[in-house]
Amino acid sequence: MLIDPNPEDTQLFLDALNDEKIANHVHTVSDGTEALDFLHQRGNHTDAPRPNLILLDVDLPEIDGYDLLEELTDDSELAEIPVIVLTDSSDAEAVARSYELHTNAFVQKPVDPDEFIDVVRSLKNFWLEIVWLPSDADDDQL
Template sequence: MATHIHHQHVDEPIDVLLVDDNPGDVRLTREAFETARTTVETELHAVSTGDEALAALSQSDEYAAVPPPDLVLLDLNLPGHGGCDVLEQIRSDRRLRRLPVLILTSSADEDDVSRCYTASANAYLTKPVDPGEFVSIVEAIDRFWFEQARFPPTDR
């Protein structure tokens, strides 16, 4: 899996994998990426289960044509494998372990926060209550992760 975030001067879009089973939140996140003032073009690919996320990350089955993501936005409460399980599997995979994973969830439970950071989440973000604040979240992600952060190349 190759990543191109570390090539910030290349005019390639940033591929973001959104893993969320709430269609309303997927729509709000997609709209936020479309309307936010961002410095880079992003391609948002959405899946709704932990199993679909793992298939997309391994580019298997119907996800063979989905480009490897540069960043994952991962909800916790998913059908099948939950978000933290997906995160743990990402971190245990040699090819994926350096992939930036941001937890984006409605849970503010301290146990969830602790478990995700123990599993090496890069950040834990609570979904905004106000739908309009999704744009602020996306702009903050853009400012930090796409403008400021530098990532090591992924293992092959």
């Protein structure tokens, strides 16, 4: 699952996954409220699958990413889903706060599209090929 308010970054991420021939289905939302609706299977997302990995930009409208991380941490079922903060910020306080809220990784989004593709490739190699993700999630859901 990709939670990112920037449509250009979302498209760049999806294009990079496509270039890498990643078969996983990626669900995208653009704000914290919709993310929580998706994760709790409510509203327009009653049939939403449980993602096995969340990529999160913490700079979200409505409910910000840190509040979303707190809610994920407080929910025993959702707390099992690994979260990678993928954001424009490189602020040391943002990094520390993300890890305090049990983020599994903090990655700064590169500005250059080629570097962005390299980051996506690295995430794919580690999180989709090496790491074992929660077994009760569908194998093809992000």
